[in-house]
Amino acid sequence: xxxxxxxxxxxxxxxxxxxEGYNFAYLDESTKRMIRRGLLKAVAVPGYQVPFAGRExxxxxxxxxxxxxVTASVIGEEDVxxxxxxGSDDTTNAVSIRRFFASTTGxxxxxxxxxxxxxxxxxxxxxxxxxxxxxxxxxxxxxxxxRWLEPSEKETRTLHALEExxxxxxxxYEDIMRHGAxxxxxxxxxxxxxxxIMSPSPIPRFDNPKMHQCPALQLFxxxxxxxxxxxxxxxxVKSLDFEDYPFEVQHWDEPCALCGARHTYLDEVVLDxxxxxxxxxxxxxxxxxxxxxxxxxxxxxx
Amino acid sequence: MYVAVKGGEKAIxxxxxxxxxxxxxxxxxxxxxxxxxxxQLKLSVDRVMxxxxxxxPSLAALTVKQAMGDLQEAVFLLRAxxxxxxxxxxxxxxxxxxxxxxxxxxATWKDLPGGQILGSTFDYTHRLLDRSLAGEGxxxxxxxxxxxxxxxxxGLPRAMSALGTEGLLEAVPEAxxxxxxxxxxxxxxxxxxxxxxxxxxxQTLARADEGFLLGMAYSTxxxxxxxxxxxxELRRGFVELVITPEELDFPIVAGEIEMxxxxxxxxxxxxxxxxxxxxxxxxxxxxxxxxxxxxxxVDRALxxxxxxxPETGPAQNPEFVLLHGDNVDASGFVQHxxxxxxxxxxxxxxxxxxxxxxxxxDSPARGERxx
Numbered sequence: 001x002x003x004x005x006x007x008x009x010x011x012x013x014x015x016x017x018x019x020e021g022y023n024f025a026y027l028d029e030s031t032k033r034m035i036r037r038g039l040l041k042a043v044a045v046p047g048y049q050v051p052f053a054g055r056e057x058x059x060x061x062x063x064x065x066x067x068x069x070v071t072a073s074v075i076g077e078e079d080v081x082x083x084x085x086x087g088s089d090d091t092t093n094a095v096s097i098r099r100f101f102a103s104t105t106g107x108x109x110x111x112x113x114x115x116x117x118x119x120x121x122x123x124x125x126x127x128x129x130x131x132x133x134x135x136x137x138x139x140x141x142x143x144x145x146x147r148w149l150e151p152s153e154k155e156t157r158t159l160h161a162l163e164e165x166x167x168x169x170x171x172x173y174e175d176i177m178r179h180g181a182x183x184x185x186x187x188x189x190x191x192x193x194x195x196x197i198m199s200p201s202p203i204p205r206f207d208n209p210k211m212h213q214c215p216a217l218q219l220f221x222x223x224x225x226x227x228x229x230x231x232x233x234x235x236x237v238k239s240l241d242f243e244d245y246p247f248e249v250q251h252w253d254e255p256c257a258l259c260g261a262r263h264t265y266l267d268e269v270v271l272d273x274x275x276x277x278x279x280x281x282x283x284x285x286x287x288x289x290x291x292x293x294x295x296x297x298x299x300x301x302x
Numbered sequence: 303m304y305v306a307v308k309g310g311e312k313a314i315x316x317x318x319x320x321x322x323x324x325x326x327x328x329x330x331x332x333x334x335x336x337x338x339x340x341x342q343l344k345l346s347v348d349r350v351m352x353x354x355x356x357x358x359p360s361l362a363a364l365t366v367k368q369a370m371g372d373l374q375e376a377v378f379l380l381r382a383x384x385x386x387x388x389x390x391x392x393x394x395x396x397x398x399x400x401x402x403x404x405x406x407x408x409a410t411w412k413d414l415p416g417g418q419i420l421g422s423t424f425d426y427t428h429r430l431l432d433r434s435l436a437g438e439g440x441x442x443x444x445x446x447x448x449x450x451x452x453x454x455x456x457g458l459p460r461a462m463s464a465l466g467t468e469g470l471l472e473a474v475p476e477a478x479x480x481x482x483x484x485x486x487x488x489x490x491x492x493x494x495x496x497x498x499x500x501x502x503x504x505q506t507l508a509r510a511d512e513g514f515l516l517g518m519a520y521s522t523x524x525x526x527x528x529x530x531x532x533x534x535e536l537r538r539g540f541v542e543l544v545i546t547p548e549e550l551d552f553p554i555v556a557g558e559i560e561m562x563x564x565x566x567x568x569x570x571x572x573x574x575x576x577x578x579x580x581x582x583x584x585x586x587x588x589x590x591x592x593x594x595x596x597x598x599x600v601d602r603a604l605x606x607x608x609x610x611x612p613e614t615g616p617a618q619n620p621e622f623v624l625l626h627g628d629n630v631d632a633s634g635f636v637q638h639x640x641x642x643x644x645x646x647x648x649x650x651x652x653x654x655x656x657x658x659x660x661x662x663x664d665s666p667a668r669g670e671r672x673x
Contacts, residue, residue, distance in 0.1 A: 022386065051489040056381040061631050062638025086645045093641055095310035123645045141638070152621055154493045180660045185649035204649040224631045226489040250652050267644050268651065282645055 019104045025072040026104045031055055035073035035228070039219060042230035047192030048160070049143050054226040064097060064122055066221030067139035070228065071101065071120050074135060074219070080108045082116035087124035087265065087282035094122070111285050123186075125207040127264050127286035130216035132233060138201045140222035143229065145189040145199040165197050168240065176245050185250070191238045192231055200237075206249045206265045211237040256281045259290035325370050339363040348560075348588025349373055353629065354380035355486065355509050356387075357559050357587050374511070374629045381630055385486070392481060394544040394553060398563045398585070402454045403539035408461040410532050410567065416458035421538065423591075454539065461535035462565055462581075471567065471579045475500075485509070495607040495620045503604055503624060504597075508586060510627030512593045518617040518627070519599035527603045527615025531566040531582060538562040538589055562586050564594035568602060574610035 023029065038052040057065040064085075075081065081101055085094035089111040097120060098109050110116050113128035120137040130136060146156045149167045159167070168189060175183045182188075188205035192198045200208060201220060211218060211231060218231040231237060241247035255262045257278040264286060266279040281287035326333065340347055340363035350362040354377045362380055369375035405421025408414055434442065465471045475497060485505045494503060507515065522529040540558040547554070564584040570577060582602025584594035599617075606618035616622045626632065 026386075028386065028388070051491070053487050053489050055486075056378070056385040056630060058382040060378065060637065061634030062636075063634065063641065065634075086642045090310045091642050092310040092314055095314055099311075099314075122641075123643070141635070153625070154621060157492075179657050180664065181657060183653060183657060185653035186646040202643075202646050204645055206649070224635055250649060252652075265645070266648070268648050282648075 022104055024077075024105055025075050025101065026057070027055065027069065027072045032073040035069055038228045039070065039073070039230060042219070042228045043217070043232050045196075046231055046235050047190075047196030047198040047229060049227040049229050052226055052228050054223045057223065059096070059100070061224035062141065063093060064120070064139035065223030066225075066227075067120050067122070067137045067223075068097060068100070068221075069223055070137045070219050070221035071118055072104075074137075075101065075105055075107060075118055077105070077107060079117045080110050080115055081105075082110050082113060082119045082285075083121075084119065084124060084126065084283075084285075085122040086267075087126075088284040090284060112289075113285055123202050123204075124265070124282060125203055125210045127261075127281070127283045128289075130210075130214055132215045134216040136214075136216050136218045138203075138218065138220045140199065140201045140220050140225075140227070142187075143199055143220065143222040143225050143227040145187075145197050160196060163195065168197060172240060172242065172245075176242070182241065182245060182247070188247075189240050191240060193235050194238075197240070198229060198231075204250060204265055205239065205247070208237070208239045208247070209249065213237075252279055254279055256287060256290075259287045259294070259296070261287070261290050325368070334367055336360060336363040336367055339366050345589060346371070346373055346376075348586075348590050349512060349593070350376045350380055352587040352590060352593060353377040353509055353511065354384060356380050356384040374633050378630045378633070391545060391547065393556070394546065396541050396543065396561070398537070398541055398561065399460055400457050401537060401539040401541050401561070401563070402456045402558070403458050403537050404454055405539070406455075406458060406535065406537040408533065408535045410534050411461060411464060414459075414461050414464055416455065419455065458537070460565070462567065465579070469578070472570075472575070472581060474581075490624060492621055492624075494624060495604070497605075497608045499620070500601075500605070503620060504583065504585075504601060506624045506627065507584075507597045507600055510597075510623075511629035511632070512590070512596070514627045514629070514632075515596040515600055516592060518603070518623060519596035521615055522599055522603045522617045525615075527606070527613075527618040528571060528611065529568050529582070529599055529603050529617075531568045531599050531602065533595065534565040534567045534581075536562070536564045536591060536594065538591070560588050562588065562590050562594040564591070564598040566595070566598040566602060570609065572609055572611045580605070580609065 019026075025032070027035075035052060038050045042048065042050045054066065054069060057068055059065060059068065071081070081098065083089065083094045083098040083101070085091040088094065089098070101107065102109055113119065113126040113130075117133060118135045118137060119126065119130075120139065122139040125136065144153070144156050146159060146167060149171055150156050150159065159165070172182050175181065184205065186204045187199055187202040188208055189197050190200050190208060190211065200211060213234050213236065214231070215233050217233055220229045222228075239247040250265070252266050256264060256266055258280050261281055265282045267282045268277050268279055270277050281290075340359045343363075343366065346366050347359050347362045350365055350373055351357050351359065354362070356362070361383065362376070365376035365379040366373065368379060403419060405423065406416065406419045408418065462471060482501045482505070485502055490502065490506065521527065538561070540560050542558055543556045544553045545556050546552065562585070566582040566584075567579040568582065570580045580602060582598035582600075584597030584601065586593045586597065600623060603615070603617040604620050604623060606613050611618070613619060
């Protein structure tokens, strides 16, 4: 739950601090407030990139410091946290971030999407539909969707301010001329609430439609670039396209080899060096749930 | 057989354990103490303190040890600690004019008030291996001078004041406010190319990676941006840190820190001002002349817009220099490509397959070169 002005260093509760010498969720309260103020502005202007004084975190930039700072600012003792990387709770960095919050906050963690109140993610949106009770926190490497078209931050901020998005339309047009399709497979730019063009972070374009009218609050943190942005619940999010070349998501010819799902994002797993491969759900929790529902046995992890 | 990326927790624990063993190195060699690092690898410690923006030799030595001598990793460790520290207040501006000087040179005057003080420097050493350092036991040390190590002259006049009131040297601009902005508490606002942005630029440069600044400074000397600097004065020594605590209404000295300061001058070649000398400024913790000189050259280069000079090199572009010199940011982002990118890679694969299939449908007969 997003608890504003929450002061987690209330007197008498200090003995509950799980990691000695550090505040609840690592950041000091004034830093959290500064970030929450930025988030409020971000929610008020959907898709607008709010500069904030990003802190050095005890993980490197690029490892999700933006998302971590956002989570640290909104997490409270009652929250249940889920962390995924590439859709999975078990990738090394997801493990590392989940442990970080477990040790600095002592909150309950989970791998089940439905149980979580805060889900921090890198590169995926869970397959399980989100609810109004949830916050999805994205780790963002490069918040500026126009960066590959215009390297200067000064220029791109001006373009956003003037709603001057011709560059992006030309890029998409050139893609179609050159390749016959819009050649962007992930980090596919979206227009939020009919105004700002926004980077959805490097999620596959398969996940883009999940952002549209999503009941959950979606918060984005870019630590190194020091930017916050947000999509409030039930906001229009449209993937950029042209009428005659509509946006399309990825699809696979075969179902998930483990659970048989047909409409999930699949990872390609190379099986041997003769090119044999299989396709399995990228969202490990959704895949396990599917298998449990069908009464299938748990896949061995060894 | 499907091998999922499971067992991340176990792998991380095992990796951490292995790292700790490797850090310790061979067990028959005595463990390094942080005192040894602070006193015998002082220049490493100085660099870490400067780029971490935290003056604390003992903690910096600890980070060098913990990082196995990787100085950028050490900077990162110290920064991550610094960010958790409370702010008690701001010191008074450091007065480098009253520095207790252990080295001071000017390359613009043969002699000057206060004189040239060579002090300790690698500058005129011949880079021949000193094999006595590799031997067992103590190497023989030269005897200490009678007056104790270092000359430590206090209150030396500034070399650049020798230019006097002739107006040849641009004036030091008035500070726009009493308190400097804190880059670690307020994000950098671009374009940051005006004279009022110089404090925040200098702050960014002081924290920037030494190698990056060195390369930037070097590029201006080779023609990518016009700075032809002279070292007006380079001084190193100890300065007092003065604070006025809220509960007291008078200033007290909190202690001394070692700093290196560099004042460079270069002839103004633009047309917006009459012919004169312009200045660049560098100031870093500890003993680090390479960084202080590089900083002053890049500071000067970044004033191109203010001084209406043509921008011909990357070192004159504030956005380029200020956003790319931080080694904690850069090292993290460059290396984050080690993290899994299965999802994006899969997205790219399917896109390439789609595009190739579409191409083949378009022109099946043309027999395009396959790759």
